[in-house]
Amino acid sequence: MFSIDSYKASIQSNLEKQTGILVQELQKIISYTFDPAVELVDFSTFTDPTRFELTIMMFSMDTNAGEVFGEAITPQNFAGSVEVLSDMIYHYVPDHEAQAFSEFYLQNDEELEMKEQQIFTDWFITCWEKAGGQAFNLPAYFGFHDVTPSYDLQNARFLEDEEKWV
Incomplete structure (x- = not known):
């Protein structure tokens, strides 16, 4: 009934619907003049x-x-923090399928989590580029709360968090 490919397709479809909003929010951030104390954005x-x-x-x-x-x-x-995107639904499971989907997810949780992170990262990178991120004048990173590595948006590579703080 459920498959990893259909789950990935669902996430990608839902993210695509929010691309315009994310690009617009990133354009705002890119246009900020940051306080000199700000050395990078995360x-x-x-x-x-x-x-x-x-x-x-x-x-x-x-x-x-x-x-x-x-x-x-x-x-x-x-200087400060900004909510770029809030509580966006990236997948929908009808109530009558919730138990079955939960079992599917538990059986495949490591693979699904890895695929989710890759999909979210690829989507963010695409939106960053559409927003003009290459013109951003500070180091910028994309990652997941309490997870390493992060993606270095200026140098197009993953790095461990410790590398950001040197």
């Missing part, structure tokens, strides 16, 4: 696999792994 993805929700936050960071906050945030001086 896009962190939070997922709720029980509700199939995805939230992406952008954190202004220094190279000591500290979040930078601004007292006077203005268009000329931004």
